[in-house]
Amino acid sequence: MAVHEVGVGLIGFGTVGTGMIRGLQRNGDLIERRTDIRLVLRRIADLDITTPRPVQVDPQILSTDAEALIEDPAVQIVVELIGGTTVARDLTLKALRMGKPVVTANKALLAKHGGELYRVAEENEADLYYEASVAGGIPIIRSLREGLVANHIDSIYGILNGTCNYILTRMEEEGLAFDDVLAQAQAMGFAEAEPSLDIDGHDTAHKTAILASLAYGLPVSLEQIRVRGIRGIDADDLRYARELGFRIKLLGIVMHDAEAGDVTPMVQPTLIPLGHPLAAVGGVYNAVLVRGDVVGDTMYSGRGAGADATGSAVLGDLVDVARNLVSESELRIPAFVEHAHYGEVRSPDGLPASYYLRVSLLDQPGSLARIATILGERNVSIAAMLQKTEPRIENHLPVVLIVEARREKDLREALDALNGLDVVGGSIVQYRIERFPE
Numbered sequence: 001m002a003v004h005e006v007g008v009g010l011i012g013f014g015t016v017g018t019g020m021i022r023g024l025q026r027n028g029d030l031i032e033r034r035t036d037i038r039l040v041l042r043r044i045a046d047l048d049i050t051t052p053r054p055v056q057v058d059p060q061i062l063s064t065d066a067e068a069l070i071e072d073p074a075v076q077i078v079v080e081l082i083g084g085t086t087v088a089r090d091l092t093l094k095a096l097r098m099g100k101p102v103v104t105a106n107k108a109l110l111a112k113h114g115g116e117l118y119r120v121a122e123e124n125e126a127d128l129y130y131e132a133s134v135a136g137g138i139p140i141i142r143s144l145r146e147g148l149v150a151n152h153i154d155s156i157y158g159i160l161n162g163t164c165n166y167i168l169t170r171m172e173e174e175g176l177a178f179d180d181v182l183a184q185a186q187a188m189g190f191a192e193a194e195p196s197l198d199i200d201g202h203d204t205a206h207k208t209a210i211l212a213s214l215a216y217g218l219p220v221s222l223e224q225i226r227v228r229g230i231r232g233i234d235a236d237d238l239r240y241a242r243e244l245g246f247r248i249k250l251l252g253i254v255m256h257d258a259e260a261g262d263v264t265p266m267v268q269p270t271l272i273p274l275g276h277p278l279a280a281v282g283g284v285y286n287a288v289l290v291r292g293d294v295v296g297d298t299m300y301s302g303r304g305a306g307a308d309a310t311g312s313a314v315l316g317d318l319v320d321v322a323r324n325l326v327s328e329s330e331l332r333i334p335a336f337v338e339h340a341h342y343g344e345v346r347s348p349d350g351l352p353a354s355y356y357l358r359v360s361l362l363d364q365p366g367s368l369a370r371i372a373t374i375l376g377e378r379n380v381s382i383a384a385m386l387q388k389t390e391p392r393i394e395n396h397l398p399v400v401l402i403v404e405a406r407r408e409k410d411l412r413e414a415l416d417a418l419n420g421l422d423v424v425g426g427s428i429v430q431y432r433i434e435r436f437p438e
Protein backbone atom coordinates (compact mmCIF):
# COMPACT_ATOMS: atom_id res chain seq x y z
CA MET A 1 0.00 0.00 0.00
CA ALA A 2 1.11 3.57 -0.67
CA VAL A 3 2.44 5.58 2.22
CA HIS A 4 0.45 8.73 2.93
CA GLU A 5 2.26 11.79 4.25
CA VAL A 6 0.22 13.85 6.66
CA GLY A 7 1.42 17.31 7.69
CA VAL A 8 1.30 18.23 11.37
CA GLY A 9 1.51 21.69 12.94
CA LEU A 10 2.40 21.91 16.62
CA ILE A 11 1.30 24.92 18.67
CA GLY A 12 3.16 24.94 21.99
CA PHE A 13 6.74 23.69 22.17
CA GLY A 14 6.77 22.88 25.89
CA THR A 15 7.10 19.68 27.85
CA VAL A 16 4.38 17.70 26.07
CA GLY A 17 5.32 19.08 22.65
CA THR A 18 8.88 17.98 23.26
CA GLY A 19 7.67 14.51 24.24
CA MET A 20 5.51 14.27 21.14
CA ILE A 21 8.44 15.19 18.86
CA ARG A 22 10.79 12.82 20.66
CA GLY A 23 8.27 9.99 20.27
CA LEU A 24 7.81 10.79 16.59
CA GLN A 25 11.55 10.91 15.95
CA ARG A 26 11.99 7.63 17.75
CA ASN A 27 9.01 5.70 16.40
CA GLY A 28 7.87 7.49 13.25
CA ASP A 29 9.14 4.60 11.13
CA LEU A 30 7.27 2.10 13.27
CA ILE A 31 4.08 4.14 12.92
CA GLU A 32 4.59 4.18 9.17
CA ARG A 33 5.05 0.41 8.97
CA ARG A 34 2.00 -0.18 11.08
CA THR A 35 -0.30 2.32 9.44
CA ASP A 36 1.11 3.42 6.08
CA ILE A 37 1.03 6.95 7.42
CA ARG A 38 4.06 9.18 7.70
CA LEU A 39 3.45 11.99 10.14
CA VAL A 40 5.55 14.97 9.08
CA LEU A 41 6.06 17.86 11.46
CA ARG A 42 5.73 20.83 9.11
CA ARG A 43 5.55 23.75 11.53
CA ILE A 44 5.95 24.60 15.22
CA ALA A 45 4.62 27.79 16.79
CA ASP A 46 5.56 29.03 20.23
CA LEU A 47 6.06 32.44 21.83
CA ASP A 48 9.55 31.34 22.80
CA ILE A 49 11.52 29.90 19.89
CA THR A 50 14.98 30.69 21.18
CA THR A 51 15.32 28.63 24.38
CA PRO A 52 17.04 25.33 23.50
CA ARG A 53 14.79 22.26 23.84
CA PRO A 54 15.87 18.70 24.55
CA VAL A 55 14.96 17.66 20.97
CA GLN A 56 16.48 18.80 17.67
CA VAL A 57 14.14 20.31 15.09
CA ASP A 58 14.74 22.13 11.83
CA PRO A 59 14.92 25.83 12.85
CA GLN A 60 13.14 26.71 9.60
CA ILE A 61 9.87 25.28 10.90
CA LEU A 62 9.87 27.38 14.08
CA SER A 63 7.81 30.54 14.28
CA THR A 64 5.88 32.63 16.77
CA ASP A 65 2.85 32.86 14.48
CA ALA A 66 0.25 30.26 15.44
CA GLU A 67 -2.37 31.71 13.08
CA ALA A 68 -0.07 31.31 10.10
CA LEU A 69 0.58 27.73 11.17
CA ILE A 70 -3.14 26.97 11.14
CA GLU A 71 -3.58 28.67 7.75
CA ASP A 72 -0.65 26.84 6.12
CA PRO A 73 -2.11 24.34 3.60
CA ALA A 74 0.80 22.00 4.38
CA VAL A 75 -0.53 21.64 7.93
CA GLN A 76 -3.35 19.13 7.83
CA ILE A 77 -3.64 18.46 11.58
CA VAL A 78 -3.16 21.05 14.31
CA VAL A 79 -1.84 19.97 17.71
CA GLU A 80 -2.74 22.41 20.49
CA LEU A 81 -0.44 22.12 23.49
CA ILE A 82 -0.30 25.65 24.86
CA GLY A 83 -2.79 25.12 27.70
CA GLY A 84 -5.04 27.83 29.09
CA THR A 85 -8.56 28.57 28.00
CA THR A 86 -8.36 31.84 26.06
CA VAL A 87 -5.78 31.81 23.25
CA ALA A 88 -6.05 28.02 23.08
CA ARG A 89 -9.81 28.33 22.58
CA ASP A 90 -9.42 30.93 19.80
CA LEU A 91 -6.82 28.89 17.97
CA THR A 92 -8.72 25.62 18.30
CA LEU A 93 -11.89 27.28 17.00
CA LYS A 94 -9.99 28.83 14.11
CA ALA A 95 -8.56 25.48 13.05
CA LEU A 96 -11.88 23.68 13.37
CA ARG A 97 -13.71 26.39 11.44
CA MET A 98 -11.20 25.88 8.63
CA GLY A 99 -12.15 22.21 8.75
CA LYS A 100 -8.76 21.22 10.17
CA PRO A 101 -8.70 18.50 12.78
CA VAL A 102 -7.24 19.34 16.17
CA VAL A 103 -5.46 17.14 18.71
CA THR A 104 -5.28 18.65 22.17
CA ALA A 105 -4.10 17.80 25.68
CA ASN A 106 -5.98 20.72 27.18
CA LYS A 107 -8.32 19.45 29.91
CA ALA A 108 -9.23 22.89 31.21
CA LEU A 109 -10.23 24.00 27.72
CA LEU A 110 -12.48 20.96 27.20
CA ALA A 111 -13.96 21.11 30.69
CA LYS A 112 -14.88 24.79 30.22
CA HIS A 113 -15.60 25.09 26.50
CA GLY A 114 -16.07 21.49 25.39
CA GLY A 115 -19.69 22.04 24.36
CA GLU A 116 -18.79 24.82 21.95
CA LEU A 117 -15.71 23.07 20.57
CA TYR A 118 -17.50 19.75 20.02
CA ARG A 119 -20.29 21.56 18.17
CA VAL A 120 -17.94 23.54 15.94
CA ALA A 121 -15.93 20.39 15.21
CA GLU A 122 -19.06 18.60 14.08
CA GLU A 123 -20.37 21.53 12.04
CA ASN A 124 -17.08 21.69 10.16
CA GLU A 125 -16.61 17.94 9.88
CA ALA A 126 -13.28 18.20 11.64
CA ASP A 127 -12.00 15.70 14.16
CA LEU A 128 -11.22 16.83 17.69
CA TYR A 129 -9.21 14.27 19.65
CA TYR A 130 -8.15 14.66 23.27
CA GLU A 131 -6.71 11.43 24.64
CA ALA A 132 -3.82 13.30 26.30
CA SER A 133 -6.18 15.50 28.31
CA VAL A 134 -7.01 12.79 30.88
CA ALA A 135 -4.50 10.60 32.69
CA GLY A 136 -1.54 11.34 30.38
CA GLY A 137 -0.38 8.21 28.62
CA ILE A 138 -3.30 5.99 29.68
CA PRO A 139 -5.67 5.42 26.74
CA ILE A 140 -8.79 5.99 28.81
CA ILE A 141 -10.71 8.16 26.33
CA ARG A 142 -10.25 5.53 23.65
CA SER A 143 -11.29 2.80 26.07
CA LEU A 144 -14.49 4.59 27.03
CA ARG A 145 -15.63 5.48 23.57
CA GLU A 146 -14.44 2.44 21.68
CA GLY A 147 -13.49 -0.57 23.79
CA LEU A 148 -16.35 -0.15 26.27
CA VAL A 149 -18.95 1.24 23.86
CA ALA A 150 -21.22 -1.78 24.44
CA ASN A 151 -21.46 -1.11 28.18
CA HIS A 152 -23.53 1.02 30.46
CA ILE A 153 -20.91 2.61 32.64
CA ASP A 154 -21.83 1.93 36.27
CA SER A 155 -19.02 3.93 37.82
CA ILE A 156 -15.64 5.53 37.24
CA TYR A 157 -13.02 6.00 39.93
CA GLY A 158 -9.85 7.81 38.92
CA ILE A 159 -6.56 8.74 40.50
CA LEU A 160 -6.13 11.51 37.98
CA ASN A 161 -3.51 13.83 39.41
CA GLY A 162 0.07 12.67 39.76
CA THR A 163 1.12 15.57 41.95
CA CYS A 164 -1.52 14.78 44.56
CA ASN A 165 -0.85 11.07 44.41
CA TYR A 166 2.86 11.70 44.88
CA ILE A 167 2.24 13.96 47.88
CA LEU A 168 -0.15 11.52 49.56
CA THR A 169 2.16 8.57 48.92
CA ARG A 170 5.17 10.28 50.46
CA MET A 171 3.18 11.62 53.40
CA GLU A 172 1.88 8.15 54.21
CA GLU A 173 5.11 6.25 53.64
CA GLU A 174 7.34 8.70 55.49
CA GLY A 175 4.92 10.30 57.96
CA LEU A 176 5.78 13.73 56.54
CA ALA A 177 3.67 16.88 56.75
CA PHE A 178 1.76 18.13 53.70
CA ASP A 179 3.64 21.45 53.46
CA ASP A 180 7.04 19.73 53.63
CA VAL A 181 6.26 17.23 50.87
CA LEU A 182 4.73 19.94 48.69
CA ALA A 183 7.83 22.14 49.11
CA GLN A 184 10.11 19.22 48.25
CA ALA A 185 7.99 18.27 45.24
CA GLN A 186 8.19 21.86 44.01
CA ALA A 187 11.95 21.95 44.50
CA MET A 188 12.28 18.76 42.44
CA GLY A 189 9.98 20.04 39.71
CA PHE A 190 7.22 17.46 40.34
CA ALA A 191 4.78 20.11 41.53
CA GLU A 192 4.01 23.47 39.96
CA ALA A 193 5.23 26.67 41.66
CA GLU A 194 1.53 27.64 41.77
CA PRO A 195 0.12 24.30 42.87
CA SER A 196 -3.52 25.23 43.39
CA LEU A 197 -4.82 23.65 40.17
CA ASP A 198 -3.45 20.32 41.32
CA ILE A 199 -3.76 20.27 45.11
CA ASP A 200 -7.15 21.99 45.32
CA GLY A 201 -8.61 19.34 43.04
CA HIS A 202 -9.41 21.49 39.99
CA ASP A 203 -7.20 19.53 37.60
CA THR A 204 -8.90 16.32 38.76
CA ALA A 205 -12.28 18.02 38.31
CA HIS A 206 -11.44 19.00 34.72
CA LYS A 207 -10.57 15.39 33.95
CA THR A 208 -13.61 14.06 35.82
CA ALA A 209 -15.88 16.38 33.81
CA ILE A 210 -14.42 15.06 30.57
CA LEU A 211 -14.77 11.41 31.61
CA ALA A 212 -18.29 11.89 32.96
CA SER A 213 -19.49 13.72 29.84
CA LEU A 214 -18.04 11.09 27.57
CA ALA A 215 -19.22 8.07 29.54
CA TYR A 216 -22.79 9.28 29.94
CA GLY A 217 -23.36 11.35 26.81
CA LEU A 218 -24.48 14.36 28.76
CA PRO A 219 -22.53 17.57 29.24
CA VAL A 220 -21.14 17.72 32.78
CA SER A 221 -19.95 21.19 33.74
CA LEU A 222 -17.39 22.04 36.40
CA GLU A 223 -20.10 23.77 38.43
CA GLN A 224 -21.90 20.43 38.75
CA ILE A 225 -18.92 18.75 40.41
CA ARG A 226 -18.37 18.99 44.15
CA VAL A 227 -14.63 19.51 44.41
CA ARG A 228 -12.37 19.12 47.38
CA GLY A 229 -8.59 18.82 47.10
CA ILE A 230 -5.85 17.63 49.43
CA ARG A 231 -4.45 20.98 50.59
CA GLY A 232 -3.46 20.78 54.26
CA ILE A 233 -4.36 17.12 54.67
CA ASP A 234 -3.00 15.87 58.00
CA ALA A 235 -0.51 12.99 58.15
CA ASP A 236 -2.35 11.78 61.29
CA ASP A 237 -5.43 11.07 59.19
CA LEU A 238 -3.42 9.03 56.72
CA ARG A 239 -2.08 7.04 59.67
CA TYR A 240 -5.45 6.55 61.40
CA ALA A 241 -7.04 5.58 58.08
CA ARG A 242 -4.36 2.94 57.66
CA GLU A 243 -4.98 1.59 61.16
CA LEU A 244 -8.60 1.14 60.11
CA GLY A 245 -7.61 -0.66 56.89
CA PHE A 246 -7.79 2.22 54.40
CA ARG A 247 -5.55 4.47 52.31
CA ILE A 248 -6.52 8.01 51.34
CA LYS A 249 -6.41 8.89 47.62
CA LEU A 250 -7.67 11.93 45.76
CA LEU A 251 -10.34 10.43 43.51
CA GLY A 252 -12.39 11.77 40.66
CA ILE A 253 -15.59 9.73 40.96
CA VAL A 254 -18.59 9.35 38.69
CA MET A 255 -21.46 7.23 39.98
CA HIS A 256 -24.50 6.14 38.07
CA ASP A 257 -27.73 5.38 39.90
CA ALA A 258 -29.17 2.55 37.81
CA GLU A 259 -32.70 3.05 39.20
CA ALA A 260 -33.04 6.81 38.91
CA GLY A 261 -30.67 7.02 35.94
CA ASP A 262 -28.84 9.96 37.46
CA VAL A 263 -25.14 10.60 37.30
CA THR A 264 -23.12 12.03 40.20
CA PRO A 265 -19.61 13.37 39.68
CA MET A 266 -17.39 14.38 42.60
CA VAL A 267 -13.76 14.99 43.46
CA GLN A 268 -12.46 14.42 46.97
CA PRO A 269 -9.86 12.72 49.12
CA THR A 270 -11.37 9.28 49.66
CA LEU A 271 -10.58 6.35 51.93
CA ILE A 272 -10.25 3.15 49.93
CA PRO A 273 -9.62 -0.35 51.31
CA LEU A 274 -5.90 -1.16 51.52
CA GLY A 275 -6.44 -4.36 49.54
CA HIS A 276 -8.12 -2.63 46.59
CA PRO A 277 -5.99 -2.37 43.40
CA LEU A 278 -6.38 1.43 43.34
CA ALA A 279 -4.77 1.61 46.79
CA ALA A 280 -1.60 0.10 45.32
CA VAL A 281 -1.21 2.92 42.77
CA GLY A 282 1.44 5.15 44.33
CA GLY A 283 3.72 8.04 43.47
CA VAL A 284 3.07 10.02 40.32
CA TYR A 285 1.07 7.19 38.74
CA ASN A 286 -2.54 7.60 37.66
CA ALA A 287 -5.19 4.89 37.46
CA VAL A 288 -8.79 4.66 36.36
CA LEU A 289 -11.24 1.95 37.36
CA VAL A 290 -14.24 1.70 35.06
CA ARG A 291 -17.11 -0.63 35.87
CA GLY A 292 -19.24 -1.59 32.88
CA ASP A 293 -22.46 -3.57 33.13
CA VAL A 294 -21.31 -6.15 30.58
CA VAL A 295 -17.56 -6.24 31.11
CA GLY A 296 -17.40 -5.79 34.90
CA ASP A 297 -14.41 -4.00 36.42
CA THR A 298 -11.59 -2.82 34.20
CA MET A 299 -8.59 -0.87 35.44
CA TYR A 300 -6.01 1.17 33.59
CA SER A 301 -2.87 2.60 35.12
CA GLY A 302 0.25 4.37 34.01
CA ARG A 303 2.00 7.70 33.95
CA GLY A 304 -0.51 10.49 34.10
CA ALA A 305 1.85 13.32 33.28
CA GLY A 306 5.25 14.04 31.81
CA ALA A 307 6.64 14.63 28.35
CA ASP A 308 6.89 11.11 27.00
CA ALA A 309 3.72 9.58 28.44
CA THR A 310 1.56 12.49 27.34
CA GLY A 311 3.45 12.71 24.04
CA SER A 312 2.55 9.05 23.43
CA ALA A 313 -1.15 9.88 23.84
CA VAL A 314 -0.86 12.84 21.44
CA LEU A 315 0.82 10.63 18.85
CA GLY A 316 -1.88 7.98 19.20
CA ASP A 317 -4.48 10.65 18.43
CA LEU A 318 -2.44 11.97 15.52
CA VAL A 319 -2.37 8.53 13.95
CA ASP A 320 -6.13 8.09 14.36
CA VAL A 321 -6.90 11.52 12.94
CA ALA A 322 -4.47 10.98 10.05
CA ARG A 323 -6.14 7.65 9.28
CA ASN A 324 -9.51 9.39 9.20
CA LEU A 325 -8.13 12.02 6.82
CA VAL A 326 -6.60 9.47 4.51
CA SER A 327 -9.74 7.31 4.42
CA GLU A 328 -12.00 10.38 4.29
CA SER A 329 -13.82 9.18 7.38
CA GLU A 330 -13.71 12.34 9.48
CA LEU A 331 -16.06 12.26 12.48
CA ARG A 332 -15.97 8.47 12.37
CA ILE A 333 -15.66 8.86 16.12
CA PRO A 334 -17.10 12.27 17.00
CA ALA A 335 -15.56 14.27 19.84
CA PHE A 336 -18.76 14.00 21.84
CA VAL A 337 -22.16 12.46 21.21
CA GLU A 338 -24.92 13.87 23.38
CA HIS A 339 -27.84 11.53 23.99
CA ALA A 340 -30.61 11.17 26.50
CA HIS A 341 -29.99 7.61 27.61
CA TYR A 342 -29.12 8.60 31.16
CA GLY A 343 -30.85 10.94 33.59
CA GLU A 344 -29.55 14.16 35.06
CA VAL A 345 -26.43 15.23 36.85
CA ARG A 346 -27.08 15.13 40.60
CA SER A 347 -25.17 16.18 43.72
CA PRO A 348 -24.06 13.43 46.12
CA ASP A 349 -26.62 14.60 48.74
CA GLY A 350 -28.97 11.68 48.14
CA LEU A 351 -26.31 8.97 47.91
CA PRO A 352 -25.62 6.55 50.73
CA ALA A 353 -22.55 7.76 52.60
CA SER A 354 -19.83 6.13 54.59
CA TYR A 355 -17.47 8.62 56.20
CA TYR A 356 -14.30 8.82 58.23
CA LEU A 357 -14.65 11.47 60.94
CA ARG A 358 -11.96 12.73 63.27
CA VAL A 359 -13.42 14.58 66.20
CA SER A 360 -11.33 16.48 68.73
CA LEU A 361 -13.31 15.52 71.83
CA LEU A 362 -13.16 16.99 75.34
CA ASP A 363 -11.78 14.33 77.69
CA GLN A 364 -14.59 14.19 80.24
CA PRO A 365 -17.29 11.64 81.10
CA GLY A 366 -20.25 11.72 78.73
CA SER A 367 -18.53 13.44 75.74
CA LEU A 368 -18.60 10.37 73.56
CA ALA A 369 -22.19 9.59 74.54
CA ARG A 370 -23.26 13.05 73.41
CA ILE A 371 -21.83 12.72 69.93
CA ALA A 372 -23.17 9.16 69.67
CA THR A 373 -26.65 10.45 70.58
CA ILE A 374 -26.60 13.17 67.93
CA LEU A 375 -25.47 10.71 65.26
CA GLY A 376 -28.10 8.19 66.34
CA GLU A 377 -30.89 10.80 66.32
CA ARG A 378 -30.09 11.54 62.69
CA ASN A 379 -29.95 7.92 61.63
CA VAL A 380 -26.19 7.94 61.29
CA SER A 381 -24.71 4.66 62.45
CA ILE A 382 -21.25 4.20 63.97
CA ALA A 383 -19.47 1.29 62.29
CA ALA A 384 -16.02 1.59 63.90
CA MET A 385 -14.21 3.77 66.38
CA LEU A 386 -10.62 4.56 67.33
CA GLN A 387 -9.98 6.48 70.54
CA LYS A 388 -6.50 7.99 70.75
CA THR A 389 -4.75 9.01 73.96
CA GLU A 390 -2.58 11.59 72.22
CA PRO A 391 -2.04 14.27 71.09
CA ARG A 392 -3.92 15.90 73.97
CA ILE A 393 -4.68 19.50 73.01
CA GLU A 394 -6.36 21.64 75.68
CA ASN A 395 -7.77 18.45 77.21
CA HIS A 396 -9.21 17.31 73.86
CA LEU A 397 -8.29 13.92 72.38
CA PRO A 398 -8.76 12.61 68.84
CA VAL A 399 -11.62 10.18 68.32
CA VAL A 400 -11.91 8.62 64.88
CA LEU A 401 -15.27 7.27 63.78
CA ILE A 402 -16.42 5.42 60.72
CA VAL A 403 -20.06 6.26 60.20
CA GLU A 404 -22.74 5.21 57.76
CA ALA A 405 -25.74 7.21 56.62
CA ARG A 406 -28.55 6.32 54.25
CA ARG A 407 -28.14 9.71 52.57
CA GLU A 408 -25.15 12.00 52.63
CA LYS A 409 -27.52 14.86 53.46
CA ASP A 410 -28.34 13.22 56.84
CA LEU A 411 -24.67 13.04 57.64
CA ARG A 412 -24.16 16.72 56.78
CA GLU A 413 -26.96 17.67 59.18
CA ALA A 414 -25.44 15.51 61.91
CA LEU A 415 -22.04 17.14 61.34
CA ASP A 416 -23.56 20.61 61.62
CA ALA A 417 -25.04 19.62 64.97
CA LEU A 418 -21.77 18.04 66.16
CA ASN A 419 -19.72 21.08 65.17
CA GLY A 420 -21.89 23.21 67.48
CA LEU A 421 -21.26 21.03 70.57
CA ASP A 422 -19.16 22.46 73.42
CA VAL A 423 -17.31 19.12 73.84
CA VAL A 424 -16.09 19.23 70.21
CA GLY A 425 -12.95 21.27 69.61
CA GLY A 426 -12.10 22.79 66.21
CA SER A 427 -13.87 21.47 63.17
CA ILE A 428 -14.46 17.82 62.45
CA VAL A 429 -12.20 16.26 59.83
CA GLN A 430 -14.27 14.27 57.34
CA TYR A 431 -13.45 12.08 54.37
CA ARG A 432 -15.74 9.94 52.26
CA ILE A 433 -15.11 6.18 52.26
CA GLU A 434 -15.49 4.13 49.10
CA ARG A 435 -15.75 0.38 49.54
CA PHE A 436 -16.30 -0.62 45.89
CA PRO A 437 -19.21 -2.99 46.46
CA GLU A 438 -19.60 -6.02 44.18
Ligand code: HSE
Nearest residue numbers: 160161162163304305
Ligand atom coordinates in the same frame (compact mmCIF):
# COMPACT_ATOMS: atom_id res chain seq x y z
N1 HSE B 1 -0.46 18.41 36.84
C1 HSE B 1 -1.07 17.17 36.49
C2 HSE B 1 -0.63 16.09 37.47
C3 HSE B 1 -0.78 16.70 35.10
O1 HSE B 1 0.09 16.37 38.42
O2 HSE B 1 -1.06 14.97 37.29
C4 HSE B 1 -1.48 17.51 34.07
O3 HSE B 1 -2.86 17.45 34.23
